[in-house]
Amino acid sequence: MDQPALEFLKALLSAPSPSGYEQPVQAVVREFADKFAAEVTTDWHGNVIAAVNPTGSPRIMLAGHCDQIGLMVKHIDDEGYVWVDPIGGWDVQMLIGQNMLIHNAAGAVPGVIARKAIHLLTPDERKQVPEMSDLWIDIGAKDKAQAEELIAIGDPVTFELGFRELQNGLATAPGMDNKVGAWVVMNALKQVAAGNPQAAVFAVSTVQEEIGLRGAKTSAYSIEPQLGIAVDVTHATDCPTVDKQKYGDIKMGSGPVVYRGPNVNPVMHEQLKSTSATSKIPAQIAGISRPAGNDANAMQINQGGMATAIVAIPNRYMHSPVEVISLDDLENAAQLIAEFCLSLTPESDFTP
Incomplete structure (x- = not known):
């Protein structure tokens, strides 16, 4: 991956984007797309639509949702501790012991989620999986008044953001799901802009996928495409405890996954x-037997219906602070x- 592409990816992963609060990451997308797209617009829902x-x-729509799962500040108690609700689907155990950021217009307020030390847990407590309602964020405030000077009810919360490269071209960060989808569709559009397309190509950094595929619904309605490709992550199965027989044999670094099934137009597939074979671009084939839990689900039944395809990026440890992808798979x-x-x-x- 060349340096500008890598810097774009790092910028995406460093910008917060819980569902409904995607403005910081969408500013990164707009700055990137403005350099080559014929048109770049942001609709009132928050979708960024770049056209060539x-x-x-x-007319073809490329959709990569930019939102990540997060939390929302719901209550600040008298001692200054912060209580939250989930935005999107969480494994609560992933939150314990994590550095968190509470985001507002002035920046980010650091905090931590933990629980009482193991020495203080009863034998029964050690066996229990906590509920979201059992967890709080400690920002170090001395009381409610001091906390309210820094944060407000409704502020979004994410893991501490960042990017780290691993061995063999792999990288890890929270929010790979699905800022990498936004990266792919915008870089695909950049390559289309350098060619001589006959099609009208719209790359969309969609919002609110994690809470119901909402941005794909509204942007597809506005664009009125005949074709659509949804780019999202999918579960890599080349790690311990993941059942290949149930989820398919999907390897990191072996190319994106091109899905087939009832949510996919067979001619597009x-x-x-x-294209993968003739251009010698590595790809993996997998099946999904139901409507996907990604933007293709909404796109396929937009207005009178559209031909859809799913191109997915293998991802280890989805919805965690240490999601892992292959940079080669993105390219x-x-x-x-x-x-x-x-x-x-x-x-x-x-x-x-």
């Missing part, structure tokens, strides 16, 4: 698979999608 050749045909996903878009003509037919 917007009057072309057919075959053309993506053919290969962007190239695969760009070449697919450049192959489209007004005569392209995706009738099943």
Whole structure:
């Protein structure tokens, strides 16, 4: 991955984006897309829509949701401790012992989530999995008044943000799900802009996927595409305790996953698979037997229906502070999608 692409990824992963609070990360997306897109707009829902050749045909939407799971400040008690509700789907055990950031207009307030020391836990307490309602954030405030000078009810909360490279081209950060999707669709669009597309290509950094695929619904309605590709993460199964028989054989660094199933237009799937073979872009094939839990679910049934595909990035430890992806998989996903878009003509037919 070249330095500008890597810096874009790091900037995305350093910007907070809990569902409904995506403005900081969307500012990063707009700054990147403004350099090559013919049009860059932000709708009132918060979706950032970048277009190349917007009057072309057919119209294709590339969706990568930028929101991450988070928390929301719900109560500040008299001692200055902060109580929260979840935004998105959490494994509560992932929160214990974590450095957290409470975000507001002035910046970020650091805090920690923990519980009483193991020496003080009863034998029964040691066996219990805590509920969200059992956890609090300690920002070091001496009382409620001091805490309220720093934070407010409704402020969003994330893990401490950042990016670390691991061995063999892997990288780890919270929020890989799915800031990497926004990275892929915008880099695919950049490659399309450098070509000679006949299609109108719209790359969308969608909002609020984690709370119901909401941004994909509104942006697809506005764009009116005939085709759509949703880019999200999927579970890598090349680590201990994950059942390949149940979830498929999906490896980090072996290319993006091109899904097939009832949520995927079969002609689009075959053309993506053919593009992978002829361009020698590594890809993995997997099946999903139901409507996906990602933006493709909403896109497929937009207005009169659209042909959809799913290109997914293998991800270890999803919805955790240490999500892991392969940088090679990101680059290969962007190239695969760009070449697919450049192959489209007004005569392209995706009738099943």
